Amino acid sequence: MKATIHYIEQELNGLYPKTEVRAFTRLIIEHVCKLDYTQQILMQGMDLSEAQRKEITQIVERLKAFEPLQYIMGETDFCGLRLKLTPGVLIPRPETEELVQWVSETGLPANSYVLDIGTGSGCIALALKKLFPSANVHAADVSEAALEVAKENALINNLDLDFIHADIVKWETLKWHSYDLVVSNPPYVRESEKKLMQPNVLQYEPETALFVSDDDPLIFYLHISDFAYKHLHPGGWLFFEINEQMGNKIALLLEKKGFNAIESRKDLFGKDRMLRCRR
Numbered sequence: 001m002k003a004t005i006h007y008i009e010q011e012l013n014g015l016y017p018k019t020e021v022r023a024f025t026r027l028i029i030e031h032v033c034k035l036d037y038t039q040q041i042l043m044q045g046m047d048l049s050e051a052q053r054k055e056i057t058q059i060v061e062r063l064k065a066f067e068p069l070q071y072i073m074g075e076t077d078f079c080g081l082r083l084k085l086t087p088g089v090l091i092p093r094p095e096t097e098e099l100v101q102w103v104s105e106t107g108l109p110a111n112s113y114v115l116d117i118g119t120g121s122g123c124i125a126l127a128l129k130k131l132f133p134s135a136n137v138h139a140a141d142v143s144e145a146a147l148e149v150a151k152e153n154a155l156i157n158n159l160d161l162d163f164i165h166a167d168i169v170k171w172e173t174l175k176w177h178s179y180d181l182v183v184s185n186p187p188y189v190r191e192s193e194k195k196l197m198q199p200n201v202l203q204y205e206p207e208t209a210l211f212v213s214d215d216d217p218l219i220f221y222l223h224i225s226d227f228a229y230k231h232l233h234p235g236g237w238l239f240f241e242i243n244e245q246m247g248n249k250i251a252l253l254l255e256k257k258g259f260n261a262i263e264s265r266k267d268l269f270g271k272d273r274m275l276r277c278r279r
Contacts, residue, residue, distance in 0.1 A: 066199040079127035090209040092123040095267040100127045112180035122150030140164040171227045182228045185241035186220035232279040244271040
């Protein structure tokens, strides 16, 4: 196994940061050899089969083309859940796990109604259902393909959600429940920020789940806040993941809409990444 680890690190050296290469190596070995990190340390002298070496070589070649590892493996971990992923569904980020953690700290009364808008893989909705088993969790997305993946992830993790096919920009055309909490990680990267993105994001992840125009960067926050003000119970919470450069503008928008207790929080990188407010 030592030779295989050296091969992976050598092939990816210079293409990705060293810390990311080490993480890739651990995940590849875990995926192909079914060994957790502790087992990998203890079994470094283990010989890999020809089939295992071939699969690892194929994964490395795809990584060299900057294809995301999560798409290559077809799965990822999020808040202790194993999630299926396909191209066309946004890869969940650690920052979004922090958003879920913040919601969990806020708490929910028993039998609450929760809505995740733009659910994608279902990561936020499923994590909240796991944390709050008595909650009635609804997951909405404009993409039918994404909803199919989210439904599979609900089955994989034995969690019961209600799924809604909806374009939140046109929320007024549909009938909705009333909610105790609404959460969303909407598209928020401006088109002008594309030049700052890594190739594995730009070439493979769905643009519609990432980008908004520079002319109207708050479009989803505007529509979601209008929706939430109408459909949240008094005292209900609204949580957002946000563009680090747009926090003040989003907070001002929410204040004008009539929300209170507006508060932001930084992510693990020290960037303004989350915002919550109350109806």
